Amino acid sequence: MQMQWLALVICFYAGVASARTEEDQQTSSASGVSNSLPEQCFYRHPIDCPTSDSRCSCKRITLANVPEGNAALCCNTDQQSLEDGLSCIGFQHSNISYVHIRNATLDVFNVSEVRWRMLKSLAITDGKINRLRGQFRMMTPIQCLNLSNNELREVENNSLTRLVQLTTLDLSYNKLTYLPALNTMNGREFWLDISGTNKLSCHDVYHYINKTGEKQITFNRENETVCSSMATWHWFNTTEQVPLSQVLYLSLLQTECPKGDTWQCQCDIRRLDIIEGKPPTHAVSVDCSGMQLTELPEKLPQNTIALNISYNNITVLDDLSTNPRYEDLREFYADYNNISSINKLEGSKFLDNYAILSLRYNKIKVLPTYILSPSAHHKNFLSSRNLVRLGGNKLHCDCNTAKHLKAWLQTRILDSDEVMCENVKEKVVDLEPSKMCVYPGDWTDYIYYIIATEVILLIGLIAKVSYDYWVFKTAGYLPWPANKMPKLPCDWLFET
Numbered sequence: 009m010q011m012q013w014l015a016l017v018i019c020f021y022a023g024v025a026s027a028r029t030e031e032d033q034q035t036s037s038a039s040g041v042s043n044s045l046p047e048q049c050f051y052r053h054p055i056d057c058p059t060s061d062s063r064c065s066c067k068r069i070t071l072a073n074v075p076e077g078n079a080a081l082c083c084n085t086d087q088q089s090l091e092d093g094l095s096c097i098g099f100q101h102s103n104i105s106y107v108h109i110r111n112a113t114l115d116v117f118n119v120s121e122v123r124w125r126m127l128k129s130l131a132i133t134d135g136k137i138n139r140l141r142g143q144f145r146m147m148t149p150i151q152c153l154n155l156s157n158n159e160l161r162e163v164e165n166n167s168l169t170r171l172v173q174l175t176t177l178d179l180s181y182n183k184l185t186y187l188p189a190l191n192t193m194n195g196r197e198f199w200l201d202i203s204g205t206n207k208l209s210c211h212d213v214y215h216y217i218n219k220t221g222e223k224q225i226t227f228n229r230e231n232e233t234v235c236s237s238m239a240t241w242h243w244f245n246t247t248e249q250v251p252l253s254q255v256l257y258l259s260l261l262q263t264e265c266p267k268g269d270t271w272q273c274q275c276d277i278r279r280l281d282i283i284e285g286k287p288p289t290h291a292v293s294v295d296c297s298g299m300q301l302t303e304l305p306e307k308l309p310q311n312t313i314a315l316n317i318s319y320n321n322i323t324v325l326d327d328l329s330t331n332p333r334y335e336d337l338r339e340f341y342a343d344y345n346n347i348s349s350i351n352k353l354e355g356s357k358f359l360d361n362y363a364i365l366s367l368r369y370n371k372i373k374v375l376p377t378y379i380l381s382p383s384a385h386h387k388n389f390l391s392s393r394n395l396v397r398l399g400g401n402k403l404h405c406d407c408n409t410a411k412h413l414k415a416w417l418q419t420r421i422l423d424s425d426e427v428m429c430e431n432v433k434e435k436v437v438d439l440e441p442s443k444m445c446v447y448p449g450d451w452t453d454y455i456y457y458i459i460a461t462e463v464i465l466l467i468g469l470i471a472k473v474s475y476d477y478w479v480f481k482t483a484g485y486l487p488w489p490a491n492k493m494p495k496l497p498c499d500w501l502f503e504t
């Protein structure tokens with residue numbers, strides 16, 4: 009008897025629902041709301057909800073122009089009234105593919121239940137649901153899932169991993185701190201809305217994008233989406249709430265980052281440059297240190313301002329002056345390489361306004377100082393901006409090094425006290441001009457010997473002449489060799 013009554017009630021409600029469906033279709037076509045899927049999940053406004061005097065919190069809706077267009081809308085429910093509502097529309101047996109549950113207050117929503125297995129679209133919105141538990145069943149054909157606006161804190165990581173047809177996921181305005189995994193098997197594209205879910209960790213979002221492939225995800229309301237940056241994530245120290253666009257950029261950056269078969273550089277955002285009226289630009293720093301490279305990387309990401317190429321086998325710096333990808337570079341670190349010359353830097357754009365040039369422990373022997381000296385047309389720049397490090401190089405040292413280069417190094421080179429000499433076991437700054445500039449000293453010594461010899465010869469000559477004179481005066485003859493000498497015209501002077 010009771011069962012019959014119940015059946016009658018169900019039939020009655022079904023009748024009401026189908027009657028209202030026509031109304032629905034009218035209103036929706038009037039307001040231009042399209043039922044096209046999957047861009048939007050099946051969704052109805054509060055005005056379409058079952059009236060408050062109806063005892064069933066759910067109602068059935070037949071969607072026009074949609075195959076298997078059986079839909080259900082449930083409103084203002086808690087756990088119990090949702091159960092009652094679903095059973096009063098005969099949910100289990102009526103091939104319903106589209107469900108919208110509005111303003112449900114549930115602690116847990118269990119997605120493992122068999123009754124969700126036939127759904128193509130599920131929207132649970134504008135309510136209060138703390139947790140999504142379980143895992144959608146195999147073969148569930150859900151394409152669109154809307155969990156927007158629910159204060160949702162927890163979704164099991166693998167809840168959605170069996171949804172092989174899911175393309176639209178709206179998690180906006182919740183309190184999630186991480187994202188549930190998606191099934192990315194057949195390489196389809198996702199439309200994802202995580203706006204208003206400000207507690208999401210950027211780190212997680214970044215890894216999520218990296219895992220999925222950034223081209224596979226379109227973020228809805230990207231400009232309005234922010235994520236939370238943990239203090240420990242070095243990329244974004246300064247701001248707590250980071251725009252999603254920056255995370256996307258970071259992810260894109262990894263694909264632009266120089267790499268080869270056996271090596272992969274590391275690219276980071278150094279800072280965000282915001283100039284009013286222009287889209288923000290990210291200053292990028294690239295680390296290619298210790299990759300056994302023999303050449304500078306051909307391509308750098310846009311706006312690369314710093315490159316660390318230390319501990320490689322780089323020999324030439326040509327790219328620094330010829331490669332347009334190097335145009336924004338302000339800091340160049342190439343310590344511990346095999347660079348022997350900086351000549352190629354002459355006249356390069358890099359030298360016009362660099363901040364740091366570090367070439368420590370290379371094979372530089374000759375240092376044409378004019379290359380690193382501020383050029384005439386850049387008089388007004390601060391030389392303290394152009395820091396140069398050359399420590400550990402072994403220059404060819406000579407007098408000029410000691411006299412001029414030493415002083416130049418001390419004013420221009422940060423680590424001048426580490427610049428060595430190749431040919432002398434000394435630091436350049438320790439060179440003594442008096443020692444290095446030895447050839448004038450040598451020459452003087454030689455002169456001294458000549459003078460000394462001449463003086464000795466002169467003294468000998470005077471002594472000999474004096475002796476000869478004395479012998480001549482006392483003995484009356486001239487000793488050898490004066491007696492063998494021919495007579496000279498001036499001899500009469502002595503013949504007194």
Ligand SMILES: *[C@@H]1O[C@H](CO)[C@@H](O)[C@H](O)[C@H]1NC(C)=O
Binds near residue numbers: 051157176
């Ligand atoms: C999800 O529901 C929200 C309402 O909370 C609505 O604004 C949004 O458009 C829906 N998203 C999709 C993809 O249907």
Ligand SMILES: *[C@@H]1O[C@H](CO)[C@@H](O)[C@H](O)[C@H]1NC(C)=O
Binds near residue numbers: 085086111113
């Ligand atoms: C949501 O549902 C509760 C009952 O569960 C009701 O009291 C409340 O008014 C509803 N809120 C809206 C905005 O309809």
Ligand SMILES: *[C@@H]1O[C@H](CO)[C@@H](O)[C@H](O)[C@H]1NC(C)=O
Binds near residue numbers: 101102103
């Ligand atoms: C549900 O669909 C199946 C096949 O898709 C059909 O056999 C069955 O009759 C339908 N049930 C109802 C109540 O429409």
Ligand SMILES: *[C@@H]1O[C@H](CO)[C@@H](O)[C@H](O)[C@H]1NC(C)=O
Binds near residue numbers: 116119122141142
């Ligand atoms: C969810 O539903 C499944 C199947 O009905 C059941 O086995 C599981 O225990 C439920 N989980 C929770 C958390 O209620």
Ligand SMILES: *[C@@H]1O[C@H](CO)[C@@H](O)[C@H](O)[C@H]1NC(C)=O
Binds near residue numbers: 165186
């Ligand atoms: C789910 O993922 C989050 C973040 O990725 C992680 O903290 C949590 O431990 C994971 N939970 C499970 C059950 O794997």
Ligand SMILES: *[C@@H]1O[C@H](CO)[C@@H](O)[C@H](O)[C@H]1NC(C)=O
Binds near residue numbers: 218
């Ligand atoms: C991105 O993913 C690739 C492989 O899919 C991995 O090797 C790489 O470490 C990831 N990068 C980051 C920063 O997580």
Ligand SMILES: *[C@@H]1O[C@H](CO)[C@@H](O)[C@H](O)[C@H]1NC(C)=O
Binds near residue numbers: 231287
């Ligand atoms: C979002 O940002 C893009 C690029 O910066 C811009 O073209 C677009 O107009 C912005 N959209 C909104 C809604 O602000």
Ligand SMILES: *[C@@H]1O[C@H](CO)[C@@H](O)[C@H](O)[C@H]1NC(C)=O
Binds near residue numbers: 242243244245278
């Ligand atoms: C972020 O902070 C850490 C430690 O506080 C520091 O080592 C790192 O250099 C900082 N990164 C940036 C980009 O400021």
Ligand SMILES: *[C@@H]1O[C@H](CO)[C@@H](O)[C@H](O)[C@H]1NC(C)=O
Binds near residue numbers: 298299321
């Ligand atoms: C440079 O190349 C030599 C031989 O080609 C190799 O032994 C050495 O390890 C390389 N050094 C670096 C830093 O890659």
Ligand SMILES: *[C@@H]1O[C@H](CO)[C@@H](O)[C@H](O)[C@H]1NC(C)=O
Binds near residue numbers: 316341
């Ligand atoms: C460049 O890389 C080397 C090796 O990883 C590192 O020791 C050095 O500190 C880096 N230099 C800068 C300026 O980051």
Ligand SMILES: *[C@@H]1O[C@H](CO)[C@@H](O)[C@H](O)[C@H]1NC(C)=O
Binds near residue numbers: 321346348
């Ligand atoms: C470094 O350069 C020197 C010549 O400047 C060359 O003889 C040597 O083979 C180079 N070493 C490497 C590892 O390239």
